[in-house]
Amino acid sequence: MLLLYLQPAAARADAVGVPSVDYLWTQAADKQLYKAAEWLALLHYHDESFGGPESYVDDKAFFLAADGGDDAAAELRATLNLFVNTPETRCRFPARYNWLSRQLDFSKLKISKAECPEYEDWRNALNASSIVLVFAASYVNSPSSMYGHTFLRFDPPDIDQSSPLLSYALNFGANVTGSEAGLLYAWRGIAGGYPGHFSSGTYIEKTKKYSRLENRDLWEYRLALTPAEVDQMLAHVWELNEISFDYYFFDENCSFRLLELIEVARPDLDITSGFDAWAIPLDTVRVVEKAGLIDDVYYRPSNQSVVTYNIGLLNKSQQMLALTLSQDIQVLHEAEFLELGESDQAQVAYTAYKFLRYEYNEDERDPGIAERSYKLLTFLASRKLRPPEQRVPPTPISPLDGHATMMASAGAGVEDDKWYSDIELRLSYHDLLDNLAGFPRDTSLNMGRFILRYRENDGLQLQRLDILEITSVPPRDHFYKPLSWQTSLGFDRQWTNGDDELTFQGNGGVGLSYKTVFDGRIVTMLRGRAEYNDGFNDGKVDVAAGGSIAYLRQGVVGNTMLLAETLHFVGGTDRQLLEIRQNFVLTRNNAIRLHFKRSIDESSGINEAGLYYRVYF
Amino acid sequence: MKKFFVAIALSALSTSAFAGAAGGPGCGWGQMLFEGQTGTATHVLGLTTNGSTGNNTFGVTSGTNGCSSSGTITYDGKEMVKVGAVMDEFSEDVASGDGEVLTAVAVTLGVKQEDRAYFKETMHNNYSEIFTTQNVTQEEVLANMWEVLGNDSRLSQYI
Incomplete structure (x- = not known):
């Protein structure tokens, strides 16, 4: 293939000294530029297990050569051809030009940088000299958002004098058009049914979306890239204008594409190759951190985090006063409010205002609420508030400092008076008892959890396989009234008519969580379950209804859960469960867990107790 | 409607009025204070796609009607944050006298850096001139702001 291009008598140049394509190509081929990391990064090449290297870009418009998607040399030659013969179109490829012009002698080409006004205007308007990788954490009561999201922000050189809100933000996401049914929409996101594009906006729009609409904390990680590296990344971003990639939720997602851009900026990095099967946004940021690319961290709390923090600055009676003030503006004139000192009045009114705005954030504009908001705001304008930096929560532990997202565990125990040993592998992510630092409280999200059990006399068996498990138990208080919910799908084992049966099950629950002693939660839920089980008396499929009550305590040194649950199946089977689980944090990525469980199947109880060592990796 | 004409008149006083007075809905000229925020209903299902409301082309030039694709507006010849x-x-920033959005507007x-604190203080002191009622719209806020800044000898240079 390659030899075809190597014409022996390549003319060096035409009459006016413009080098010929053949001449440039011979130089490029001599230097093997088509194999250079810089070139392969610009083409988004990666090694496929079958069929050799190919590009992630699925859009023909990105390539100049017909087979540019899997022949980097052909694409290089086609690019040189473009630069020599149709210089006016080369403005689409400023990054290719930047790099090639440093490798080959382009001085005689009839093109200069200034001839790409559209690109230059865009580049000058961005005025970017540094890049911030932004991680959007989960939103409350939506554990499925816990994997997070990432996008980039481009800051000007004088950012200290300017405002990051005015910076340019770049996002990679699927393009969803039309009004498709919700579940299909989610499924196509997973299965790759949508084209993905880079899109741009200002950071002020992003902060509105994440901080205010979705109430997600943002973590801003400034990247240690040189201005030249930033320049090359932006030049390449321009090449991706309106270029589409297939979007896959698990691997070729928002975060993976950003790693590719970082590799364009610094081609000797290899930060993409660890993400062949899936790319959890948090993990992609950790890879960037590990490569030494994070210079600086800034925490931007969500609106809800700010509201919660300000509530916490008040004592109990002031909190109730703030709540009633948010509902009734007359409180401003009542003795209980007027008796407070000036700064307390300001803080109570500020909290009331913030909560009121938070509470009706998503609702249609209401004249009564607008009037109350305006009166509160006008009151605040007449008072001296705490300075802005004291009205936001201090920076919590960074998500980067939490435990690793995969986990393996080994342990042993006794079940029904027989010894067993378990090994467990969990592909992702975090459960209610896992080491809490860096992760949101009251939240569990697990995908791909396998437990194999070896028992005396019984050999090896599948003990459990969770395809998906989500739990959210945010507590209710005077201000917030969230519902708790839980769902899971997978295989587990249940004692049924005296036998230990493997079942396939889906279950869900909804309920209420309240704060209780030792900063714990008491959670009650109504539960439903559908189950396939060979051991049922009639048929193999049955559904059950029931309830559960749990105590959960999450802390720095360890987490505790006490659970009682009862289920009644339509076919008559009754099942009760009592469980105590305890996790002890050893280090960030090591923990010990123990549990005691009593399962009651038709009035005969079976006890199980086990001790496990867990390693996050 | 009366307020609308007052706003037009106020802004016309300063200079050429704003090109986008009758601008597209995306410009938010009629956007009122304390407007509800919509569009979160499908957020849970949207998680797998991480779609964005951003623009799919990277242009940064202003569109028609003084309303740019990058979230800014042009008012009285000044491109600025789409405060609506x-x-x-x-x-909130004006009421409290400081904050990131107020900085971004500045x-x-x-x-200039040396005038920022004074700018914020002036905005704060004139909170009730700028946010005159709970129904004030973006265009009224800007017209009021122009009036406040125009009447200040140190800040009038910025409008």
Whole structure:
């Protein structure tokens, strides 16, 4: 293939000294530029297990050569051809030009940088000299958002004098058009049914979306890239204008594409190759951190985090006063409010205002609420508030400092008076008892959890396989009234008519969580379950209804859960469960867990107790 | 409607009025203070796609009607933050006398570093002139702001 291009008598140049394509190509081929990391990064090449290297870009418009998607040399030659013969179109490829012009002698080409006004205007308007990788954490009561999201922000050189809100933000996401049914929409996101594009906006729009609409904390990680590296990344971003990639939720997602851009900026990095099967946004940021690319961290709390923090600055009676003030503006004139000192009045009114705005954030504009908001705001304008930096929560532990997202565990125990040993592998992510630092409280999200059990006399068996498990138990208080919910799908084992049966099950629950002693939660839920089980008396499929009550305590040194649950199946089977689980944090990525469980199947109880060592990796 | 004409008149006083007075719905000229925020209903299902409301082309030039694809507006020849889209944040910053959106507005107006504190203080002191009622719209807020800044000898250079 390659030899075809190597014409022996390549003319060096035409009459006016413009080098010929053949001449440039011979130089490029001599230097093997088509194999250079810089070139392969610009083409988004990666090694496929079958069929050799190919590009992630699925859009023909990105390539100049017909087979540019899997022949980097052909694409290089086609690019040189473009630069020599149709210089006016080369403005689409400023990054290719930047790099090639440093490798080959382009001085005689009839093109200069200034001839790409559209690109230059865009580049000058961005005025970017540094890049911030932004991680959007989960939103409350939506554990499925816990994997997070990432996008980039481009800051000007004088950012200290300017405002990051005015910076340019770049996002990679699927393009969803039309009004498709919700579940299909989610499924196509997973299965790759949508084209993905880079899109741009200002950071002020992003902060509105994440901080205010979705109430997600943002973590801003400034990247240690040189201005030249930033320049090359932006030049390449321009090449991706309106270029589409297939979007896959698990691997070729928002975060993976950003790693590719970082590799364009610094081609000797290899930060993409660890993400062949899936790319959890948090993990992609950790890879960037590990490569030494994070210079600086800034925490931007969500609106809800700010509201919660300000509530916490008040004592109990002031909190109730703030709540009633948010509902009734007359409180401003009542003795209980007027008796407070000036700064307390300001803080109570500020909290009331913030909560009121938070509470009706998503609702249609209401004249009564607008009037109350305006009166509160006008009151605040007449008072001296705490300075802005004291009205936001201090920076919590960074998500980067939490435990690793995969986990393996080994342990042993006794079940029904027989010894067993378990090994467990969990592909992702975090459960209610896992080491809490860096992760949101009251939240569990697990995908791909396998437990194999070896028992005396019984050999090896599948003990459990969770395809998906989500739990959210945010507590209710005077201000917030969230519902708790839980769902899971997978295989587990249940004692049924005296036998230990493997079942396939889906279950869900909804309920209420309240704060209780030792900063714990008491959670009650109504539960439903559908189950396939060979051991049922009639048929193999049955559904059950029931309830559960749990105590959960999450802390720095360890987490505790006490659970009682009862289920009644339509076919008559009754099942009760009592469980105590305890996790002890050893280090960030090591923990010990123990549990005691009593399962009651038709009035005969079976006890199980086990001790496990867990390693996050 | 009367308020609308007052706003037009006020802004016409300063100079050429704003090109986008009758601008497209995306410009938010009629956006009121304390507007509700919609569009979160499908957020849970949207998680797998991480789609964005951003623009799929990277252009940064202003569109027609003084309303740019990159979230800014042009008022009276000045390109600035589309305050209508962040009116809650902006009004809170003016009421409290400081904050990021107020800083961003100062930056887009070209307020020099040494005048920023004074700019914020002036905005704060004139909170009730700028946010005159709970129904004030983006265009009224800007007209009021222009009036306040125009009457200030140190800040009038910025409008």
